[in-house]
Amino acid sequence: MNGSGRFAELSVPTHWQAVDVISDLHLQAAEPATAQAFFDWLAQPAGGRADALFILGDLFEVWIGDDVLDAPSETCPEAPFLRRCADALSRLAASIPIYFMAGNRDFLLGPEAARRCGMMLLDDPTVLDWSGRRCLLSHGDALCLADTDYQRFRREVRSDAWQADFLAHPLPVREATARSLRERSEARKREHGHDASLWADADDGETLRWLRQADAPTLIHGHTHRPACHALAEGRERWVLSDWDLDAAPPRGNVLRLDRHGRLQRLPLKPA
Ligand code: MN
Secondary structure, eight states: OOTTSOOEEEEOOTTOOEEEEEOOOOBOTTOHHHHHHHHHHHTSOGGGOOSOEEEESOSBSOOOOGGGGGOOTTTOTTHHHHHHHHHHHHHHHTTSOEEEEOOSSSTTOOHHHHHHHTEEEEOSSEEEEETTEEEEEEOSGGGOTTOHHHHHHHHHHTSHHHHHHHHTSOHHHHHHHHHHHHHHHHHHHHHTTTOGGGSOOOOHHHHHHHHHHHTOSEEEEOSSOOOEEEEOGGGOEEEEOOOOBTTSSSOBOEEEEEETTSOEEEEESSOO
């Protein structure tokens, strides 16, 4: 949100027919099947493509600073994989615009990495304005108000002071810190007994406030890994993106396509 208290807005070029929206791929070298599905999807023939790609956060399992893209593999074992991801994205960016909004895993992805990936950075949230038809986009973690511990943690790590301090450390130290943060979050999930329904979900009251402020009927978000379409009051809707896990049984992953008429449709990764 900018200083005036209004949400950021992006005007869609009037000739666009449709855009594709994805989130929560959690790309990492340790999960090659999901990475390969992403590379294959990025490399699909232009015929099946929308006019732009919107990535609503947690594209990467973890992002510890843009300098990781220049790190030797001895310093950062994940670096060659992340360079491969950046190359694949920038190849697609030669044909269509790619927009990226940070998630809670990759919120440190900054202007330099965005440039290398050919992505334009979006604020969370951002209103897409398509000739007056409006749609609100968010990662979704800021709406999970019931998880007060997480909201406190979020405020801390999103502060300039925390980020400047974190980024001042050498890469191996940052990797270790990121690992321990992840272990802490895994431990909290175990406390909830791995029952996803007990994790905080997007708060409907806050979602309605956001949609009213955005003057939009629809919110699209990720983060919760609970793909669904929720009908809200006032005829508004909350669409939740799927995460991608090609090793799960059954494999998960799809793309949400938004067209110029405001219609939303889930597309499989491979056309049937
Ligand atoms: Mn997330």
